[in-house]
Amino acid sequence: MPRIGAEPARRRSLIDAALATIGEHGSLDVSVKEIAGRAGMSPALAFHYFGDKDAIIIHTMRHLLREFSAEATDRLKRASTPRERVDAIIDASFAASQFDRKTIAAWLVFYLHACSSRPAARLFHVYSRRLRSNLVDALRPLVGDREVVAAADTLGALIDGLYVRHALRSGGPDAAEARRACQACLERHLSAYSPGASQ
Amino acid sequence: MPRIGAEPARRRSLIDAALATIGEHGSLDVSVKEIAGRAGMSPALAFHYFGDKDAIIIHTMRHLLREFSAEATDRLKRASTPRERVDAIIDASFAASQFDRKTIAAWLVFYLHACSSRPAARLFHVYSRRLRSNLVDALRPLVGDREVVAAADTLGALIDGLYVRHALRSGGPDAAEARRACQACLERHLSAYSPGASQ
Amino acid sequence: MPRIGAEPARRRSLIDAALATIGEHGSLDVSVKEIAGRAGMSPALAFHYFGDKDAIIIHTMRHLLREFSAEATDRLKRASTPRERVDAIIDASFAASQFDRKTIAAWLVFYLHACSSRPAARLFHVYSRRLRSNLVDALRPLVGDREVVAAADTLGALIDGLYVRHALRSGGPDAAEARRACQACLERHLSAYSPGASQ
Amino acid sequence: MPRIGAEPARRRSLIDAALATIGEHGSLDVSVKEIAGRAGMSPALAFHYFGDKDAIIIHTMRHLLREFSAEATDRLKRASTPRERVDAIIDASFAASQFDRKTIAAWLVFYLHACSSRPAARLFHVYSRRLRSNLVDALRPLVGDREVVAAADTLGALIDGLYVRHALRSGGPDAAEARRACQACLERHLSAYSPGASQ
DNA sequence: AATGAATGAGCCTTCATTCAT
DNA sequence: AATGAATGAAGGCTCATTCAT
Numbered sequence: 001m002p003r004i005g006a007e008p009a010r011r012r013s014l015i016d017a018a019l020a021t022i023g024e025h026g027s028l029d030v031s032v033k034e035i036a037g038r039a040g041m042s043p044a045l046a047f048h049y050f051g052d053k054d055a056i057i058i059h060t061m062r063h064l065l066r067e068f069s070a071e072a073t074d075r076l077k078r079a080s081t082p083r084e085r086v087d088a089i090i091d092a093s094f095a096a097s098q099f100d101r102k103t104i105a106a107w108l109v110f111y112l113h114a115c116s117s118r119p120a121a122r123l124f125h126v127y128s129r130r131l132r133s134n135l136v137d138a139l140r141p142l143v144g145d146r147e148v149v150a151a152a153d154t155l156g157a158l159i160d161g162l163y164v165r166h167a168l169r170s171g172g173p174d175a176a177e178a179r180r181a182c183q184a185c186l187e188r189h190l191s192a193y194s195p196g197a198s199q
Numbered sequence: 200m201p202r203i204g205a206e207p208a209r210r211r212s213l214i215d216a217a218l219a220t221i222g223e224h225g226s227l228d229v230s231v232k233e234i235a236g237r238a239g240m241s242p243a244l245a246f247h248y249f250g251d252k253d254a255i256i257i258h259t260m261r262h263l264l265r266e267f268s269a270e271a272t273d274r275l276k277r278a279s280t281p282r283e284r285v286d287a288i289i290d291a292s293f294a295a296s297q298f299d300r301k302t303i304a305a306w307l308v309f310y311l312h313a314c315s316s317r318p319a320a321r322l323f324h325v326y327s328r329r330l331r332s333n334l335v336d337a338l339r340p341l342v343g344d345r346e347v348v349a350a351a352d353t354l355g356a357l358i359d360g361l362y363v364r365h366a367l368r369s370g371g372p373d374a375a376e377a378r379r380a381c382q383a384c385l386e387r388h389l390s391a392y393s394p395g396a397s398q
Numbered sequence: 399m400p401r402i403g404a405e406p407a408r409r410r411s412l413i414d415a416a417l418a419t420i421g422e423h424g425s426l427d428v429s430v431k432e433i434a435g436r437a438g439m440s441p442a443l444a445f446h447y448f449g450d451k452d453a454i455i456i457h458t459m460r461h462l463l464r465e466f467s468a469e470a471t472d473r474l475k476r477a478s479t480p481r482e483r484v485d486a487i488i489d490a491s492f493a494a495s496q497f498d499r500k501t502i503a504a505w506l507v508f509y510l511h512a513c514s515s516r517p518a519a520r521l522f523h524v525y526s527r528r529l530r531s532n533l534v535d536a537l538r539p540l541v542g543d544r545e546v547v548a549a550a551d552t553l554g555a556l557i558d559g560l561y562v563r564h565a566l567r568s569g570g571p572d573a574a575e576a577r578r579a580c581q582a583c584l585e586r587h588l589s590a591y592s593p594g595a596s597q
Numbered sequence: 598m599p600r601i602g603a604e605p606a607r608r609r610s611l612i613d614a615a616l617a618t619i620g621e622h623g624s625l626d627v628s629v630k631e632i633a634g635r636a637g638m639s640p641a642l643a644f645h646y647f648g649d650k651d652a653i654i655i656h657t658m659r660h661l662l663r664e665f666s667a668e669a670t671d672r673l674k675r676a677s678t679p680r681e682r683v684d685a686i687i688d689a690s691f692a693a694s695q696f697d698r699k700t701i702a703a704w705l706v707f708y709l710h711a712c713s714s715r716p717a718a719r720l721f722h723v724y725s726r727r728l729r730s731n732l733v734d735a736l737r738p739l740v741g742d743r744e745v746v747a748a749a750d751t752l753g754a755l756i757d758g759l760y761v762r763h764a765l766r767s768g769g770p771d772a773a774e775a776r777r778a779c780q781a782c783l784e785r786h787l788s789a790y791s792p793g794a795s796q
Numbered sequence: 797a798a799t800g801a802a803t804g805a806g807c808c809t810t811c812a813t814t815c816a817t
Numbered sequence: 818a819a820t821g822a823a824t825g826a827a828g829g830c831t832c833a834t835t836c837a838t
Contacts, residue, residue, distance in 0.1 A: 006797080026311035029228040031832060042799050043833085053833065105314055111367045112225035112307055115300075121369075128368060153364075153372065154380050158353065161360030165352075168310045169327060170320075173352065181353050188387040203817055205822065230807060241824050246809065404818075424709035427626040429811060440820050441812085451812065499712075506709055509765045510623035513702055519767075526766060551762075551770065552755065552778050559758030563750075566708045567725060568718075571750065579751050586785040601838055603801065628828060639803050644830060 011049050011059075013039040018060040022109055023102030028057060058119055061110045064103070065127040071095050076134065085138035086155075089131070090182045093159050094175040104167035132156060143189050151189045158185055210248050210258070212238040217259040221308055222301030227256060257318055260309045263302070264326040270294050275333065284337035285354075288330070289381045292358050293374040303366035331355060342388050350388045357384055409447050409457075411437040416458040420507055421500030426455060456517055459508045462501070463525040469493050474532065483536035484553075487529070488580045491557050492573040502565035530554065541587050549587045556583055608646050608656070610636040615657040619706055620699030625654060655716055658707045661700070662724040668692050673731065682735035683752075686728070687779045690756050691772040701764035729753060740786050748786045755782055 017039035021030045032053050036046040050056045075088035093099070114120040135152045143151045162181060165172035173181065216238035220229045231252050235245040249255045274287035292298070313323040334351045342350045361380060364371035372380065415437035419428045430451050434444040448454045473486035491497070512522040533550045541549045560579060563570035571579065614636035618627045629650050633643040647653045672685035690696070711717040732749045740748045759778060762769035770778065 026314045027226060044799055105311060108307055108311055112304060115225045115304055115367060157360030157364055158357050160363045161356030164359045165356055243824055424712045425624060442820055503709060503712055506705055510702060510705055513623040513765060555758030555762055556755050558761045559754030562757045563754055641803055
């Protein structure tokens with residue numbers, strides 16, 4: 001029954017299963033048995049493909065980061081004005097593929113994991129720096145050099161906070177509300193800058 | 200060795216140890232053995248006092264929520280104007296006792312735990328509703344009925360996001376930066392409401 | 399609160415509690431904590447009185463054996479004919495104080511315990527020999543020297559079997575049925591011995 | 598070391614080991630470690646095959662019941678007259694494979710277990726009803742409708758009692774004596790029924 | 797390629813038992 | 818007299834991981 005060239009598909013199944021399992025449990029404390037079972041194979045095969053549990057986790061984490069990256073890059077490509085570039089990043093954050101409870105729970109799990117795992121931290125660092133510089137670049141023409149870093153970090157933190165609340169609070173914001181909140185925050189930054197009336 | 204009347208102190212030691220351990224690991228996947236060891240006793244004694252691991256966790260969670268509550272209540276008592284009340288909540292959030300890496304990691308762990316544990320969710324719900332209504336009440340005179348909910352939720356999400364970034368990102372904001380970001384966000388809300396009366 | 403001279407009553411409480419607990423669980427795998435709790439005291443006190451768990455068990459066993467012995471002795475004293483002596487033993491076996499599910503379960507537990515515990519075996523041996531010789535003595539005039547041992551052993555085994563079935567089988571015999579079965583068995587032995595004198 | 602297709606043999610080893618261990622201890626309070634060790638494998642493997650300790654116990658119990666059933670069925674098949682059928686049941690009860698100390702101790706342990714475990718009770722019920730109806734059917738032609746139930750229950754109880762005594766009393770009956778006692782009891786029933794037609 | 801067999805390590809929990817008070 | 822404090826040992830069970838097949 002072993003189909004030839006099944007490896008990539010198998011690996012992908014495992015990663016998807018790992019993501020779902022981690023998201024549901026809200027923790028890395030999930031067994032390889034459960035992940036493999038969900039992916040329709042034996043635990044032994046999961047080890048065969050990934051070597052050990054840590055590798056499964058790291059690959060799953062990388063997959064999640066890449067997916068978000070792709071989502072953002074994709075939208076950024078189609079943006080032409082600075083404002084559209086900022087919107088692209090905001091919209092990518094709250095796109096359906098990312099902004100669902102289980103996925104966000106997985107995000108947080110990986111955040112936490114990065115606190116105590118060097119490889120996870122490294123992985124995280126790369127992507128989050130890229131995201132930040134994207135945001136800074138997009139905002140600079142809109143809020144000016146002096147404010148750009150503060151604006152980017154505030155907007156970034158707000159996005160993170162909305163994520164957390166969506167996943168974890170009953171009655172948290174849905175995607176539309178989250179986007180609106182970001183837009184409003186952005187607007188306030190813009191109006192403070194351009195009319196000649198900052199502080 | 201058995202000192203009499205030691206129960207409260209022992210329970211407190213265990214809770215502190217649990218908080219530290221969970222914060223360091225960034226997960227509930229910590230053994231009672233480690234917690235008890237850190238608290239200077241045998242695992243069996245931990246079970247004697249708490250019954251099971253879940254109880255240790257729930258009590259630790261409650262302790263953290265209560266500490267934050269106390270911090271906030273304390274500052275709110277000393278506030279007289281609406282603005283001071285909002286500041287009180289912001290300051291409580293970034294007070295030294297709460298705003299350190301391990302404590303925040305513990306917060307996130309409990310957030311995640313609340314996704315899959317009924318008792319944890321209940322506990323969380325009570326406290327987070329109280330905090331939100333405090334914030335809404337404090338903001339209402341400042342931003343008006345129409346904006347108050349959005350303002351509270353944005354500010355709340357921003358606080359959460361700053362938390363996450365402080366704990367988890369190298370190069371995240373320190374307490375002073377976080378406070379400043381919140382104040383700036385608040386200012387922008389105020390100036391949008393009554394243009395003549397900011398600061 | 400320590401009443402003076404409470405020791406005998408305390409010990410008795412513990413024995414009763416142990417008997418009930420063992421009978422309910424159908425095993426010696428019961429904790430001293432449960433026994434002591436049922437007797438209204440702390441486990442530590444139980445150890446204070448009995449030394450260790452084995453002692454609790456042995457004393458409980460002895461208590462049960464003594465109670466049965468007393469029941470039998472009592473009835474034997476009031477019997478004047480051989481037949482009445484046999485009936486006394488049968489009746490003692492099925493007296494209310496002995497013939498209830500939990501007590502019988504305890505009997506069996508002790509039987510089994512006697513297989514692997516020397517002291518329990520010794521204890522058991524003494525009492526069961528006495529009972530057997532009582533039965534043999536009572537039967538001798540009724541069935542004659544040649545048959546007496548077989549009759550006693552058959553009757554004894556039958557009693558044991560009825561015990562087991564009462565305790566353990568749903569739809570097992572009640573006390574009256576058990577007594578009747580023994581009487582019938584006895585009758586058949588008698589009529590076999592002196593053909594002219596049955597019933 | 599991992600041989601393929603080892604499951605049935607392993608399960609059987611475990612069941613045999615469990616039976617021996619339980620029989621020796623005279624209780625279910627035996628560790629899986631001991632059982633597995635005796636069966637030549639690690640405890641983890643025992644859990645792999647059976648899931649949990651209860652399952653090991655239930656399967657062991659079922660094995661014992663089946664073995665007895667097979668023994669009886671086998672002999673019943675070869676019996677042609679009613680009397681031979683009764684003898685078949687008696688003989689099955691005291692066959693070497695069943696009538697040894699440890700096995701009987703295990704029987705009693707399971708009896709007791711059936712008092713507090715639903716699945717054990719169910720299992721027991723099925724087999725003991727079948728045995729009883731076999732006995733009743735075999736006896737009916739010999740002792741008549743009126744007496745058949747009493748005769749079956751008396752004979753059944755006697756068998757149980759002889760079991761207990763063989764296992765637990767030093768100086769209890771051996772197989773031959775036990776068989777003889779049952780035969781004698783049966784004879785007395787027969788002669789009471791149709792005085793001219795015994796044997 | 798894929799899996800069942802196999803295990804050592806570790807975890808939660810219970811328990812008998814001791815000790816100070 | 819009576820109990821809470823305290824623990825070492827043990828038990829059931831899960832898990833990551835390896836190895837033949």
